[in-house]
Amino acid sequence: MKAYTTIFAQILRLRQTCCHPTLVRNQDVVTEEELAGAEADAAAGLSDDMDLQSLIQQFTAATTSDEKDANAFGTHVLEQIRDEAVNECPICSEEPMIDQTVTGCWHSACQKCLLDYMKHHTDRHEVPRCFSCRKPLSSRDIFQVVRHDDDIDTSQNSPKISLQRLGVNESSSKVVSLMKHLRELRREHPRMKSVVFSQFTSFMSLIEPALTKANMRFLRLDGTINQKTRAAILKEFAACDKFTILLLSLRAGGVGLNLTQAKRVFMMDPWWSFAVEAQAIDRVHRMGQDEEVKVYRFICKDSVEERMLKVQDRKKFM
Ligand SMILES: [Zn+2]
Numbered sequence: 001m002k003a004y005t006t007i008f009a010q011i012l013r014l015r016q017t018c019c020h021p022t023l024v025r026n027q028d029v030v031t032e033e034e035l036a037g038a039e040a041d042a043a044a045g046l047s048d049d050m051d052l053q054s055l056i057q058q059f060t061a062a063t064t065s066d067e068k069d070a071n072a073f074g075t076h077v078l079e080q081i082r083d084e085a086v087n088e089c090p091i092c093s094e095e096p097m098i099d100q101t102v103t104g105c106w107h108s109a110c111q112k113c114l115l116d117y118m119k120h121h122t123d124r125h126e127v128p129r130c131f132s133c134r135k136p137l138s139s140r141d142i143f144q145v146v147r148h149d150d151d152i153d154t155s156q157n158s159p160k161i162s163l164q165r166l167g168v169n170e171s172s173s174k175v176v177s178l179m180k181h182l183r184e185l186r187r188e189h190p191r192m193k194s195v196v197f198s199q200f201t202s203f204m205s206l207i208e209p210a211l212t213k214a215n216m217r218f219l220r221l222d223g224t225i226n227q228k229t230r231a232a233i234l235k236e237f238a239a240c241d242k243f244t245i246l247l248l249s250l251r252a253g254g255v256g257l258n259l260t261q262a263k264r265v266f267m268m269d270p271w272w273s274f275a276v277e278a279q280a281i282d283r284v285h286r287m288g289q290d291e292e293v294k295v296y297r298f299i300c301k302d303s304v305e306e307r308m309l310k311v312q313d314r315k316k317f318m
């Protein structure tokens with residue numbers, strides 16, 4: 001019996017890996033890395049995801065003239081990005097740059113040029129230095145310019161622009177893919193409501209920051225929430241008429257719920273039996289649903305999840 005339990009524990013690990021690599025990493029190491037990163041960021045005034053407009057405001061709000069001088073270049077670069085100024089890549093001379101990418105010292109180049117340039121140096125065991133100002137470049141401090149045409153900054157009346165640390169926001173392909181779907185959905189249906197199902201509350205906690213970053217309103221319901229709060233959350237989800245996502249754990253949302261206000265269902269991970277998934281989907285697709293419902297299931301290719309689908313198929317015929 002013990003051997004069985006061990007095997008299931010291992011399979012569970014594999015399934016969690018499909019959702020997000022952080023779920024199976026040693027938590028102490030993850031915490032240490034996060035702390036070290038946070039300290040470096042606090043010192044440099046950087047973060048994983050920075051709103052361009054707020055950065056410009058921060059820079060221009062400097063009071064002493066020394067600070068103003070130091071910030072002048074950064075402000076200039078950021079304003080050019082905001083105004084979509086066409087600039088040449090200092091490495092390949094392409095104009096405009098392809099996938100403009102900014103360093104911690106606010107110099108920019110095409111993403112590929114910059115990464116190739118850094119790799120060229122690290123391959124020779126040299127510390128890469130900025131192609132423009134010669135400051136040492138760290139692979140942590142490379143930021144991608146991302147324009148969100150589904151998310152309008154009302155004060156500027158233009159799409160929000162963010163500088164996102166390269167790599168960090170792509171830590172899980174499921175989260176990236178989910179966000180892509182949700183952004184498209186918000187663009188097409190700015191008031192639509194969706195339900196995102198997962199079996200792992202730890203995974204739900206990793207989806208939350210991505211939603212917050214994208215400025216998406218969400219509610220969360222999992223097994224730890226008491227009856228009273230649960231009722232309040234469901235009532236709120238039913239009543240609101242804004243683009244809203246309900247994060248629901250498969251256990252909390254399997255039975256008894258009526259979620260016909262939602263029109264999209266995202267199943268983040270498969271269950272051993274399709275019946276359990278179907279039951280969850282039926283919360284949305286049931287009597288009272290007056291519109292077409294689309295269901296998206298996220299399955300990692302060539303992984304334990306594909307095996308699970310095979311098990312599901314076998315069970316369907318039993
Ligand atoms: Zn280039």
Ligand SMILES: [Zn+2]
Pocket residue numbers: 103105106107130131132133134135
């Ligand atoms: Zn530089």
